[in-house]
Amino acid sequence: MKCSFCEIEMEEYNHNNPEPLLESSQRVCSDCNCLVTAFRLLSRQQNQEIVPELAKFVSSVIQLSNSFKRTNFALSSRAQTFVNYSEDSE
Numbered sequence: 012m013k014c015s016f017c018e019i020e021m022e023e024y025n026h027n028n029p030e031p032l033l034e035s036s037q038r039v040c041s042d043c044n045c046l047v048t049a050f051r052l053l054s055r056q057q058n059q060e061i062v063p064e065l066a067k068f069v070s071s072v073i074q075l076s077n078s079f080k081r082t083n084f085a086l087s088s089r090a091q092t093f094v095n096y097s098e099d100s101e
């Protein structure tokens with residue numbers, strides 16, 4: 012099973028409930044669960060009526076950020092492949 016935020020493959024024991032940032036049917040890794048725990052703690056101090064909207068917003072920020080990370084990784088991997096290829100052909 013993959014983490015619903017960062018998409019790493021998780022061990023069975025490492026599945027965490029991501030509510031209220033994601034649906035209870037989804038699971039997140041222990042790293043991403045730190046974000047869920049931080050949100051739960053800090054959202055206690057908020058007006059509870061706006062917490063569902065805050066959760067949607069924070070969840071979108073995390074998902075977009077992880078998407079940027081994957082793109083950066085893919086680009087740097089491709090750049091590294093090119094550098095290796097260039098060095099091999101010299």
Ligand SMILES: [Zn+2]
Nearest residue numbers: 014017040043
């Ligand atoms: Zn994760």
